Amino acid sequence: MSARVSTGGDLPPRGPSGEDLPPDGALPGPSSAAEPVPAGGSPAAGSVPAGDSLAGGSAPDGGNRLRVEELTVSFRLPGATVRAVTGASFEVRPGRCLALVGESGCGKSVLAHALLGLLPGNAEVAGRAHLETPDGSLELLGAPEAVLARRVRGRAVGLIPQSPATHLTPVRTARAQVEEALRELGHPRPRERADELALRQGLHPADLDRYPHELSGGMAQRVANAMALAGDPWLILADEPTGGLDRPLVDRAMAALRGLCDEGRAVLLITHDLRAAERVADDLAVMYAGRLVETGPAGRVLDRPRHPYAAGLVNAQPDRAFVPILGMPPELTRLPDGCAFAPRCPSADGACAAPPPMADGVACHHPLEDDRGVRAAARRASEDDRV
Ligand code: SF4
Numbered sequence: 001m002s003a004r005v006s007t008g009g010d011l012p013p014r015g016p017s018g019e020d021l022p023p024d025g026a027l028p029g030p031s032s033a034a035e036p037v038p039a040g041g042s043p044a045a046g047s048v049p050a051g052d053s054l055a056g057g058s059a060p061d062g063g064n065r066l067r068v069e070e071l072t073v074s075f076r077l078p079g080a081t082v083r084a085v086t087g088a089s090f091e092v093r094p095g096r097c098l099a100l101v102g103e104s105g106c107g108k109s110v111l112a113h114a115l116l117g118l119l120p121g122n123a124e125v126a127g128r129a130h131l132e133t134p135d136g137s138l139e140l141l142g143a144p145e146a147v148l149a150r151r152v153r154g155r156a157v158g159l160i161p162q163s164p165a166t167h168l169t170p171v172r173t174a175r176a177q178v179e180e181a182l183r184e185l186g187h188p189r190p191r192e193r194a195d196e197l198a199l200r201q202g203l204h205p206a207d208l209d210r211y212p213h214e215l216s217g218g219m220a221q222r223v224a225n226a227m228a229l230a231g232d233p234w235l236i237l238a239d240e241p242t243g244g245l246d247r248p249l250v251d252r253a254m255a256a257l258r259g260l261c262d263e264g265r266a267v268l269l270i271t272h273d274l275r276a277a278e279r280v281a282d283d284l285a286v287m288y289a290g291r292l293v294e295t296g297p298a299g300r301v302l303d304r305p306r307h308p309y310a311a312g313l314v315n316a317q318p319d320r321a322f323v324p325i326l327g328m329p330p331e332l333t334r335l336p337d338g339c340a341f342a343p344r345c346p347s348a349d350g351a352c353a354a355p356p357p358m359a360d361g362v363a364c365h366h367p368l369e370d371d372r373g374v375r376a377a378a379r380r381a382s383e384d385d386r387v
Pocket of ligand 1: 340363364
C-alpha cells in the first residue's frame, strides 16, 4: 500500500514517464484532441465546447482509462480512525461496466467520492487514481480542487448520485437544474441541449418543467442520468443509482447503464444489489470491510465465486440458495489485523489471523476451488443457521 497520505493537492507532479499532470493540473497535449464529441456520436450540435472535455464519450475506446492503485481512505474521529477503504486497485475501460458490490457500509461510496474529490475535510486519502485520456493522464487523488471542478467532475466523469429524487433541489424544476449544469459546463444552448438529453433518456422535454416531487422515481432517475451526461463524460460513476426503485425500474435503470457502455462509455457501478449488477456488469469487484476481496469477469464471479464472502453474497440471492450470510460486518474503526471476514467465514482457520493477500483475483487463504466449494459453504451456513 502506498505510504502517501493526501487530503488533496499534495502530490508532486511526475515526469513524462510517470505520465501525470503538470503542476497546474492541466492535461498536456494539443487542444484539438478535445474537440467536442457529442453523446452517442450524433452531430456536434449541443456538444460541450472544445477544451472543456478531457475526452468525448463517443470514442469506442479512444485511449481512455481509469486506473486505481492501492486506494486507501480513512477518517480521523476523536478517539478513533475509520478505515473506510484499504488498498483498492482496479481498472475501468470504455465499453465496459465494472460493478463494485458489497453490503451497505463496506466503503463503496466512500471510494467513489474519493475519486471525485468529494470527501469531507477529515478524510485522509492514499494511493493513486490515474484518469488516462489520449491527451495525457491526471492523477485524481492529488489533483487540486480547481482542476477537479473544471476538468473532471461533470466533464470527464459524470456522477449519477444515490437516490436521484432526493438529490434534486425540491424548489426548482428539473429543467432549471439540468440547464444550470449545462451553463456551468459552458454550453452555448442549454435549453436545446437539455431537451436533447431528456429525449435520449426517454423523457418528453415537457417533463423537465416539472418539480422533483412531480416526477416518478423512474423519471427522477432519468433526469439524474441526463445531468450526468450533460458534459459528455466518457466515464459514468453510478453510486447506488437504484435506491428506492422497484424491480422493473431497477431493470430499466440497468438497461440504461448498459446502453451507455454500448455507446462507448465506461461505467463504474456502486451497488449492494447483486441482481442489478448481474444485468449490466462486465466485471465485478466484491468489497468487504473496505477491501476488495474478489475481482474478475462478472459471469465467472457470479457463477463460481472463489472468496467465501462472494460465495455468501451469491448464495443469499433469492434465485440461488437464499441463505443469508450469518453475523454482521465488523466496525470499520475496529478492523482485525487478519481477514476481516473470519468471524463469519465457514472456512476460517488459524491461517486467517494473517491478512490474506490478493492473488489471482481473490484475497483468501482458502479460496473455494469450484462450485462444490460454494455449495459446501452454503450448506455449512445453512446448518449453522439451524443450530
Ligand atoms: S482468509 Fe480465511 S477467514 Fe478470510 S475468507 Fe478466506 S478462509 Fe475465510
